[in-house]
Amino acid sequence: MASLDPSALAAARYHGDQAVAPGMLDFAVNVRHPRPPGWLIERLAARLPHLAGYPSAQDQRRAQDAVAQRHGRAREEVLPLAGVAEGFALLPNLRPALAAIVAPSFTEPAVTLSAAGVPVHHVVLEPPFVLDGVMDAVPEDADLVVVGNPTNPTSVLHTREQLLALRRPGRIVVVDEAFADSVPGEPASLAGISLPDVLVLRSLTKTWSLAGLRVGYALGSPEVLERLTAQRPHWPVGTLQLTAIEACCAADAVADAAADAIRLAQLRTEMVVGLTSVGADIVAGQAPFVLFRLPDAAHIRTSLQRREIAVRRCDTFVGLDERYLRAAVRREWPLLVQAIHEISQVSMCASKGGHR
Structure with missing residues (x-):
């Protein structure tokens, strides 16, 4: 293609920081720490x-x-x-x-x-x-x-x-x-x-x-x-x-970053286990963020937003759809996993109640 159509251009110019409001727990942006050393x-x-x-x-x-x-x-x-x-x-x-x-x-x-x-x-x-x-x-x-x-x-x-x-x-x-x-x-x-x-x-x-x-x-x-x-x-x-x-x-800075990368990789492993426990289908990778798929990802993302937790929507990427979400590796990952679990449980109960 020689150019992007307006809808594709709007999607392509969307970035994770647009999902984050002040005070939110931020899993949408992949900056490693909240401030420079x-x-x-x-x-x-x-x-x-x-x-x-x-x-x-x-x-x-x-x-x-x-x-x-x-x-x-x-x-x-x-x-x-x-x-x-x-x-x-x-x-x-x-x-x-x-x-x-x-x-x-x-x-x-x-x-x-x-x-x-x-x-x-x-x-x-x-x-x-x-x-x-x-x-x-x-x-x-x-x-x-x-x-x-x-x-x-x-x-x-x-x-x-x-x-x-x-x-x-x-x-x-x-x-x-x-x-x-x-x-x-x-x-x-x-x-x-x-x-x-x-x-x-x-x-x-x-x-x-x-x-x-x-x-x-x-x-x-x-x-x-x-x-x-x-x-x-x-x-x-x-x-x-x-x-x-x-x-x-x-x-010395490169050495510090390398040591931090090892810690981050271990944290990522723990986060993947947590996300898997709530039904997420994880894409195998090694970056400081996790791409995963959930059947009701769009609903979960908007529900997380109401709880002031930001994750990255992925339907703006060529080759992905609304079933995918991306979350930065953070030490607060148990809060994200717990929120996804609670949202899923509420949705499940609502679904069962609607079919009585």
Whole structure:
């Protein structure tokens, strides 16, 4: 398709934060913690007096060098971004003739490419949403392929071999690794591999609770990054963003995030057991959120909302319908499971009462 119709566009521009009102228990947004760590707040606060000046070349280099050292790449292979969303917004600069997007997946790539007049073909995976056996479904003439790993919203982690099998002469493969650092050991990441036709997008907003600052980076060949930024405005990434990139990619911060990822994985396992106990059909995955299916998911979601508990609706994703919900991994997961149980029990009693 060359563009999204109005209803599809409205669905694609829906994001989890729109489900959350102040004071709600938030399972809809995948930011790892309610606030950044104290040391990071102090580091950013120390730069506030410098905001009268433009972001400096030195700030830029320090951020690039921190990322380069973190992933074993060259400085020239690192592009600081105002969040991964900016990376998607820059994709039309690559001037693809046909973009293939592996779905279900984050919706922004389809929105930005379609708005730029790029034909978009969705390669829709069936449950359990893995890449096995779908390589032939990607059009051979697609010169841009976008895939998430682990994928939002499915949480599925594809292997490196599966991702590399998407490569073709004249094609760029874009891998959205916004949640890669939430997988212990990052076993499937391509961030540390220099390839001329692979562009990796990474986010720091989820792990470090910086969604309000918009922080991320791209990893790719200098030639691809040059094409990507061909029409980028001056000073696209501010001083505080560059400071955050440098700080969060330092060795001690990376180690802290890695240790937290292990704890998060254990919490996810416990949450999956709890959701399964109330009848949820879980999609196997490794991201810091859980995609699950319930027969009466739409009713449960609206009932949870009345109880001031937010979960992510999934009928706005290509390839999913109203039976699916996504919930971020939170230590408060027992409250979500208990609420689903109570709502289901009330619905069951009402159903039985209506058939007497």
